[in-house]
Amino acid sequence: MSAKLNDQAVHAIELARKAGASDAFATAGQSRDVEFEYRDGKLEKVKDTTSQSLSLSVYADGRYSSHSTTDLNPGRLQSFVRDAVAMTRALEPDEFREITPERLFRDLPQQDLDLVDAKVATLDREQRVAWCRALDEAARDHKRVISATAGVYDGTSRSASASSNGFAGQHEATYCWFGSEVTLRDQGDKRASDWFYAGGAHVSDLPDAAGVGQQALERALVRLDSAKGPTMKSAMLVDSRAAGSLIGRLLRPANARSVQQGQSFWAGRLGEQAFSKQLSIVDDPLIRRGLASRRYDSEGIAASVLPIIDKGVIRNIYVDTYYGRKGDMQPTTGSPSNRRVTTGEYSLQDLLAKVNNGVYVTSWLGGNADSTTGDFSLGLRGHLIENGEIGAPVGEMNVTGNLVDLFSRLDLVGNDIYPYSSTLAPSLVFSDVDFSGA
Amino acid sequence: MSIKRREFLGTVAAGSAIVTMPAFLSGCGVQQASAIADKTPANPFMDWFAVDQATVARVMSELTANGADAADLYFQHIRSNNLRLEDGIVSAASSDIQQGVGLRVVIGDQTGYAFTEDLTLPSMLAAARTASAIASRSAEVAPQSFDPMAMGALYSTSVPWADVGIDRKLPLLKMVESKAKAMDPAIDRVSVYWNDADERVMIATLDGRLVTDHRPMTRVTVTVNAKKGDEVQSGYSNIAAREDFNWYTEERLDTMVKEAVDRTMILFDARRPPAGEMPVILASGASGILLHEAIGHGMEADFNRKGTSIYSDMIGKKVAEPFVTVVDKATIPNERGALNYDDEGNAAGKTTLVENGILKSYLHDQISARQYGLNPTGSGRRESYKYAPMPRMSCTFMEDGPHTKEEIIASVDRGIICETYTNGQVQIGAGDYTFYVKNGWLVEGGKVTAPIKDVNIIGNGPESLRQITMVANDARLDTGGWTCGKNGQSVPVSQGIPTVLVSNMTVGGENVS
Numbered sequence: 001m002s003a004k005l006n007d008q009a010v011h012a013i014e015l016a017r018k019a020g021a022s023d024a025f026a027t028a029g030q031s032r033d034v035e036f037e038y039r040d041g042k043l044e045k046v047k048d049t050t051s052q053s054l055s056l057s058v059y060a061d062g063r064y065s066s067h068s069t070t071d072l073n074p075g076r077l078q079s080f081v082r083d084a085v086a087m088t089r090a091l092e093p094d095e096f097r098e099i100t101p102e103r104l105f106r107d108l109p110q111q112d113l114d115l116v117d118a119k120v121a122t123l124d125r126e127q128r129v130a131w132c133r134a135l136d137e138a139a140r141d142h143k144r145v146i147s148a149t150a151g152v153y154d155g156t157s158r159s160a161s162a163s164s165n166g167f168a169g170q171h172e173a174t175y176c177w178f179g180s181e182v183t184l185r186d187q188g189d190k191r192a193s194d195w196f197y198a199g200g201a202h203v204s205d206l207p208d209a210a211g212v213g214q215q216a217l218e219r220a221l222v223r224l225d226s227a228k229g230p231t232m233k234s235a236m237l238v239d240s241r242a243a244g245s246l247i248g249r250l251l252r253p254a255n256a257r258s259v260q261q262g263q264s265f266w267a268g269r270l271g272e273q274a275f276s277k278q279l280s281i282v283d284d285p286l287i288r289r290g291l292a293s294r295r296y297d298s299e300g301i302a303a304s305v306l307p308i309i310d311k312g313v314i315r316n317i318y319v320d321t322y323y324g325r326k327g328d329m330q331p332t333t334g335s336p337s338n339r340r341v342t343t344g345e346y347s348l349q350d351l352l353a354k355v356n357n358g359v360y361v362t363s364w365l366g367g368n369a370d371s372t373t374g375d376f377s378l379g380l381r382g383h384l385i386e387n388g389e390i391g392a393p394v395g396e397m398n399v400t401g402n403l404v405d406l407f408s409r410l411d412l413v414g415n416d417i418y419p420y421s422s423t424l425a426p427s428l429v430f431s432d433v434d435f436s437g438a
Numbered sequence: 439m440s441i442k443r444r445e446f447l448g449t450v451a452a453g454s455a456i457v458t459m460p461a462f463l464s465g466c467g468v469q470q471a472s473a474i475a476d477k478t479p480a481n482p483f484m485d486w487f488a489v490d491q492a493t494v495a496r497v498m499s500e501l502t503a504n505g506a507d508a509a510d511l512y513f514q515h516i517r518s519n520n521l522r523l524e525d526g527i528v529s530a531a532s533s534d535i536q537q538g539v540g541l542r543v544v545i546g547d548q549t550g551y552a553f554t555e556d557l558t559l560p561s562m563l564a565a566a567r568t569a570s571a572i573a574s575r576s577a578e579v580a581p582q583s584f585d586p587m588a589m590g591a592l593y594s595t596s597v598p599w600a601d602v603g604i605d606r607k608l609p610l611l612k613m614v615e616s617k618a619k620a621m622d623p624a625i626d627r628v629s630v631y632w633n634d635a636d637e638r639v640m641i642a643t644l645d646g647r648l649v650t651d652h653r654p655m656t657r658v659t660v661t662v663n664a665k666k667g668d669e670v671q672s673g674y675s676n677i678a679a680r681e682d683f684n685w686y687t688e689e690r691l692d693t694m695v696k697e698a699v700d701r702t703m704i705l706f707d708a709r710r711p712p713a714g715e716m717p718v719i720l721a722s723g724a725s726g727i728l729l730h731e732a733i734g735h736g737m738e739a740d741f742n743r744k745g746t747s748i749y750s751d752m753i754g755k756k757v758a759e760p761f762v763t764v765v766d767k768a769t770i771p772n773e774r775g776a777l778n779y780d781d782e783g784n785a786a787g788k789t790t791l792v793e794n795g796i797l798k799s800y801l802h803d804q805i806s807a808r809q810y811g812l813n814p815t816g817s818g819r820r821e822s823y824k825y826a827p828m829p830r831m832s833c834t835f836m837e838d839g840p841h842t843k844e845e846i847i848a849s850v851d852r853g854i855i856c857e858t859y860t861n862g863q864v865q866i867g868a869g870d871y872t873f874y875v876k877n878g879w880l881v882e883g884g885k886v887t888a889p890i891k892d893v894n895i896i897g898n899g900p901e902s903l904r905q906i907t908m909v910a911n912d913a914r915l916d917t918g919g920w921t922c923g924k925n926g927q928s929v930p931v932s933q934g935i936p937t938v939l940v941s942n943m944t945v946g947g948e949n950v951s
Binding site: 039042043044045046047048049050052053063064065066067068069070071072080083084087088090092093094097125146147149183184186189190191192193223226228231232233261262263326365366367370371372375376377378379381395396397398399400434435436438 | 524525527528529530531532533534535536537538547548549550553554555556568569571572603604608627629661670671672710744745746747748749750751752824826860862863864865866867868869871872873874891892893894895897900945947948
């Protein structure tokens with residue numbers, strides 16, 4: 001794929017060894033990214049860039065540090081690596097630091113993940129502008145539209161990694177996304193707005209551009225006349241697009257570092273029924289054309305399918321090599337790839353009918369969670385659910401609780417995965433949720 | 439803040455995750471560390487970026503070959519260093535060097551942009567041709583030489599970070615740890631995070647100006663775990679500024695450590711407030727997050743020139759009581775949000791957003807200023823050479839009002855007072871904004887009573903401005919290390935406010951039946 005990147009990574013390791021490192025892991029990367037933005041009938045921004053970088057992890061005298069640079073001038077690279085090794089030596093030794101052992105990368109998966117579409121590199125200005133026009137026309141097709149911005153984003157990234165103990169890997173992926181953001185005149189000075197973006201690794205994964213623009217418009221239109229909903233305790237239906245970020249908050253402390261550092265509500269619960277039986281989540285790096293698919297992680301650990309939660313029971317967390325040794329856990333992988341939430345049997349309509357009365361959340365606004373205790377509070381917008389149907393749009397509300405408690409009251413799971421995210425989540429229904437509003 | 443729709447930009451690079459980090463010896467290679475000190479470089483072209491003036495002129499000419507209303511070359515070199523103390527040892531460090539040049543052509547409200555990290559003539563010319571493709575007019579006359587502007591002095595430091603070795607930083611991290619552990623026997627774990635950065639920019643513009651700026655930055659964060667029986671609570675505090683090593687006095691570190699420990703220990707007793715609408719007192723300092731979210735973003739002129747902000751038609755109108763004045767000021771020495779020049783090469787300054795209750799001015803970059811027929815306000819900022827600039831805040835704060843903190847607290851019968859925050863967000867069009875309160879107190883019968891924690895607060899920008907019914911005389915800027923995100927670009931900012939009362943906001947909490 002790219003001999004040059006591989007040579008750069010190998011060269012950096014040689015330099016590090018020469019400077020006195022006992023081990024090193026290097027990644028050389030390059031990318032091309034193109035961005036077209038089109039607003040209200042006119043091309044507004046064209047950005048076309050190529051970028052390069054080198055990152056290097058250094059192990060010397062029982063010490064460790066990591067470094068990166070975009071300056072690949074050969075002379076300066078040499079002093080960069082020399083500085084990196086010298087800096088490592090100025091630190092304190094750490095018995096838990098060790099380069100990723102060979103057993104963790106011996107068996108890199110070999111299947112084709114289909115992450116590269118040669119067509120992406122051949123996209124031209126005409127095609128991108130044609131998409132922009134189609135998005136723009138569909139997104140502006142309403143008298144309330146003040147402004148709509150369409151965007152097309154595509155590119156290719158490549159990297160090669162190598163280590164002093166024999167790791168060698170290459171990663172290449174393309175992406176192509178487009179979508180629209182629409183702002184409508186609402187009551188007084190208020191504007192209603194929303195967006196819709198679609199994309200994937202292959203151009204053929206893209207839906208019809210006009211349909212995407214239209215969806216953005218429709219999402220904005222249902223926001224018109226939004227008002228503050230009531231303060232109450234009720235059921236919460238989170239739509240599949242908003243569910244991804246809620247799942248992300250739940251999983252954020254599901255890693256060896258947070259656990260070892262005593263800052264995780266996941267600590268000490270491996271094998272426990274911590275959440276509702278409706279909840280199963282798998283980290284799956286091997287999905288064909290997956291947005292975060294990979295054959296190895298940033299430390300070189302071979303990718304494999306990792307069950308995180310199975311019917312509410314905690315099966316695994318993310319464990320990298322360092323915190324694995326420090327916390328006495330087997331390394332799994334240090335970082336999430338694609339997170340797949342197991343679907344249920346219900347359509348969105350079924351879920352609305354079953355909830356009957358409650359709140360339908362379509363997006364979040366701000367908020368946070370404490371990873372030690374799981375206490376959370378999030379701003380939201382969406383709709384009231386009235387007699388099993390989507391009712392009046394609401395906003396300026398918060399939902400507050402504890403993540404462990406919330407996910408133990410996950411009652412129903414939809415069958416409607418949102419595909420345009422690396423967290424593949426369906427709609428979710430929770431009972432007895434605290435809402436604050438008017 | 440808002441508009442975080444590009445998750446995919448984060449996910450596509452997942453195969454090659456990069457850690458950021460560090461320098462301790464000198465020599466980013468382009469120049470010797472001593473050359474970074476805070477004098478205008480005799481020859482910034484060669485001293486800072488190893489290019490010559492003729493090369494820059496040649497690239498500018500190529501960049502504007504198809505016409506331009508404005509154009510700039512943004513050369514940047516950042517070297518940042520990170521250190522981490524964890525479990526009693528400083529055993530993780532990282533460094534990151536980012537060097538490149540961003541090339542921009544502006545025609546009306548259209549922008550062509552490219553960058554390259556290879557500062558050779560062929561690479562820069564290729565990038566210039568790419569950026570110039572947006573335009574289709576006749577060539578502009580590009581300058582053959584550039585007129586150097588005087589270097590600003592808002593954050594002159596005596597020792598560049600490149601000259602400060604780990605041997606000096608390491609004992610400081612250890613000291614912070616031991617201070618935290620000594621403060622309360624319940625503190626059983628302490629981590630300390632260090633960051634410093636030296637950034638140099640050189641901006642050459644189509645109208646022949648050459649702006650140089652050396653921007654130091656540093657931040658220290660301490661996180662603590664406290665344990666009582668089986669219950670663990672964690673909290674943190676940080677301080678940040680455009681300063682050098684000497685800024686870290688023992689007193690400053692003591693204050694930070696005490697804040698972190700106090701904020702954590704109080705969590706054992708803190709509860710959720712009742713859910714719903716109530717009066718909210720915002721304590722002085724970090725509560726400036728209200729201004730950042732409720733009005734600051736909505737006043738950035740890119741949103742307003744497109745008509746997408748709730749403030750688009752409000753200039754000159756009364757938006758608040760006459761004692762409310764809100765400004766964005768980049769020229770406060772050494773603040774995290776301070777800037778001598780913005781990233782378009784315009785002098786940064788003070789913009790009054792609200793003056794005595796009247797909405798006065800948006801924050802402009804060159805594009806919006808031209809569209810409104812105004813001068814830029816020096817608010818064009820970018821995360822790095824990889825991005826085109828857009829209007830952004832710097833240090834946003836409210837000036838003192840006629841009331842006192844005591845009067846404000848005494849006026850509230852049933853509400854809360856908010857003290858520390860982790861993050862906020864806003865919807866530009868609807869005006870709805872939120873911020874997350876980590877620590878605060880119930881206020882009952884005009885008195886501060888029980889501690890509260892972990893609640894999101896949501897309001898509507900213009901409504902909240904109208905509902906600021908009292909403003910105290912204790913304005914101060916927060917010293918925390920705030921970072922603002924917009925359209926995928928992060929920039930350092932500062933914020934501040936006196937104690938204020940917002941008569942009605944929606945507070946996350948528990949429903950008491």
